[in-house]
Amino acid sequence: MIRFLFKGLIRDKSRSLLPIIVVTVGVMMTVFLQAYMNGIFSDSIESTAKFSSGHVKVMTSAYKNNLSQMPNDYAITGVVDVLKMLRTDYPDMTWTDRIQFGGLLDAPDSSGNTRSQGNVMGMGLHLIGTNDEINRMDLSSTLLSGNFPKKRGDILVTDELCRKMNLKIGDEVTLMSGSMYGDMAMYNFRISGIIHFGTETLDRGLVVADIEDVRYALDMEDAAGEILGFFNDSPYDNKRAVALSDAFNAKYTKTDDKFSLAMLPMSGVGGMDFLIAYSENAQFIIILIFVFAMSIVLWNAGLVGGLRRYGEFGLRLAIGENKHEIYRSLIGESLLVGLIGSVIGIVIGLFFSYLMQKYGIDTSGVMKNSQLMMPTIFRSQINVTTYYIGFIPGVISTVIGAALAGIGIYKRQTANLFKELEN
Amino acid sequence: MKTIVEVKKLIKKFPVGTGFFTALNGVDLQFGEGEFAGLVGPSGSGKTTLLNIIGSLDVPSEGEVVVLCKSVGGLTPKQAAQLRKEELGFIFQNYNLLPVYTVFENVEFPLLLLNIPAAERKKRVLETLEWVGLSDKINSRPAQLSGGECQRVAIARAMVKRPLLVLADEPTANLDSDNSHKILQTMLKLNEELKTTFIFATHDEKVIGYLKRIIRLKDGKVVDDVVV
Known part of the structure; x- marks a missing residue:
């Protein structure tokens, strides 16, 4: 039939x-x-993962609890050892340390007096001697003019900030911020390149420098605000990231130690869920x-x-x-x-x-x-x-x-x- | 003679507006094995209604109709379908062949419903098509056949399961005189050879000429019942 x-x-x-x-x-x-x-x-x-959150992000518990403020006084110390541990325990992931910070950028005139100032958000990445972060964040497509930092003291500045502060490539600028220990930090940079993200919040006032310069500027030797982890073999997998974070936190996070390590899956970052x-x-x-x-x-x-x-x-x-x-x-x-x-x-x-x-x-x-x-x-x-x-x-x-x-x-x-x- | 159909005090009413229209009014009839009988009468006389009830397509309002020892009024829809599938053959005025199937497949269809094995099906279909003279058309589609040939396929479809009773509603209405006679001769031959009971509903004089029993209906009543 x-x-x-x-x-x-x-x-x-x-x-x-x-x-x-x-x-x-x-x-x-x-x-x-x-x-x-x-x-x-x-x-x-x-x-978003590549730019700011990673598939997972390792921080101290206190940094995690105040994540929106990016408090570098709660940064991870002994980063080299932590990275070594992460790379050994999680070989199927790529780990990179970053520092996010805020501050004031000061541009002096020829006599050394302040010509212009602006509030900035900053990122410290591995830029000198490696293209990993440049490729990961596709920074090449954002570079309008100049070069990526090639030597210590180089910094990238967004075009909108340049326009507002009347800056150009080669200008010296001074970053004023708070060190990891809470005291005032100042550091001179030279503009090596101008970048444009196409996003108002970023273009308004973002500076990007090599992480070693930022460490030096903010007195963060062997420290980093956060360590980002990326799955080597797949794009973001929420179940996997949550399971990984839960297991990591069960092992390392201690409620009575605000400097104990904590891991946050991407979905735990505000808005991403x-x-x-x-x-x-x-x-x-x-x-x-x-x-x-x-x-x-x-x-x-x-x-x-x-x-x-x-x-x-x-x-x-x-x-x-x-x-x-x-x-x-x-x-x-x-x-x-x-x-x-x-x-x-x-x-x-x-x-x-x-x-x-x-x-x-x-x-x-x-x-x-x-x-x-x-x-x-x-x-x-x-x-x-x-x-x-x-x-x-x-x-x-x-x-x-x-x-x-x-x-x-x-x-x-x-x-x-x-x-x-x-x- | 074995009784195939027994109609006792049959009344069939249809609701019309707030009242009822009585299509059959106290019909008493019996049909035996091998009869070649016709329900004859003008439109509205109740012949198709009677054929419907005998064919277990409808149920009596009052009275009883027993077909092959089964009371039609007491059958569930499933049992009625089972009775039609196993014991009854239907021939329609419009042939109602399935256009996408070949002659062979159209005739085979009732056997498929009965889950008859393929080899047996093939044997029976070929044999039945030979009876109706369509052995050379087994692979043709209905669209490739004449009206007379289509009706012969319909007869083969009705006969292939060797039913004890075949009900035919105006089977020659769409055929010319020549084809009508051929069809009726085929049915008569099958009636005589296989002892199948044929009951027609017709007002066609050509059909009436072949009937061995003529039951005249008028206004839902049997007015004449003559064995020719």
Whole structure:
């Protein structure tokens, strides 16, 4: 019987080809959109991770509790040993130490008097002798003019700050800030490059220097505010990061020692939890939309098909099939159509997603003056979900469509069949 | 002669507005094995309603209809479907062949519902198509057949499971005279060879000419019951 129905399905193009095309297109779009959104969210999350939060971040407990203030008086000391320990215990991760700080930047005139001043946020990174951080943070794309620090005392300044303070490459500036021990710290830098992030908050007043200079300036020898950890083999994985942090904190965090080490997953950083949860749930929102839209289309296709097959259903009822059997066969047919359409749609969707993942769309031209901190190349990202997500709208919507359209079978009165089949 | 259908004091009413329309009003009939009988009468006389009830497609309002020892009024929808599937054959005015299937597959369909093994199905289908003279058309689709050939496929479909009772509603209404006679001769031959009971609902004089028993209905009542 199944073979018989299958033959009918294959031969009747309006029952098979049209719904399969609808399912294929819908599934293809679902797969592509899922991979695309996954790519966009992942890139945004990765950008944030690389720029500020890491996949996980190691700090002292007190620094963690006052994270928004970036209190360097609670910095990690003995950083070299801590980094050694982290690299030994977690060899599948990359670890890097950073210092974030705030302060006042003073630009003197030719006679040494203050010409202009501005509040700044600063970052101390490994910049001299290595390109790791430059590549990780994609700083090359932000460099408008000049060079990255090549020697001690070099500093990068944002273009907006330069404009406000009337600074240019080669100018000397003095950073005034607080040392790790709470006393005043002053240090002279020379502007080696001008950077632009395209984000108002950063461009207003960010300076970036080599971490050794910052250590020297803030009297933070062998210390760092935070150590960022990145998974070597995968993008951000919230479950893994949370599990890692929980295990780390259980081992190292002591409630009575504010300088004990503590680890924070990226989702624990303010605001990121929502983005991560949203990115995880976005695919289900896509599925819901497509299930709804495709169900309506397939419901209509099913209704049209049902009208065309009115005589067939009537005949089948007359010669002894009961309504449940006919309804079940209709659902079975839709299941088959849904599966075939889903497989084709997934294959095509994966193909386009792969192209988008490999080549991406370069929007650097149009995003030049954007206020958003977003990757300039939009890429999709295929993950495990991409391989099966299409089956959900593909099969569910086809079955829902057929189930709705097939309700008419139960409304048929067998007593009218002779009359109906005369027409 | 073994009784195939027994109709006792049958009344069938349909709700119309606030009242009822009585389609059958106290019908008493019996049909035996191998009969070739026809319910004859004008439109609205109740012949299709009676055929519906005998075919377990509808139930009596009052009275009883026993088909092959089963009281139609007491059957659940599932049991009624089972009775139709196993014991009854239907021939419709419009053939109602499934357009995407071949002649062979259309005739095979009732056997699939009965879960008959493939080899047995093939044997029976070929044999039945030979009876109706369509052995050379087994791979044709309904669209490639003439009206007469389509109706012969419909007869083969009704006969392939060797039903004890075949119900035919105006089977020649869409056929020309020549084809009508061929169809009726085929059915008559099957009736005589297989002892299948045929009950027709018709007002076609050509069909009436072939009937061995003519039951005339008027306003839901049997007004004449003649064995020819």
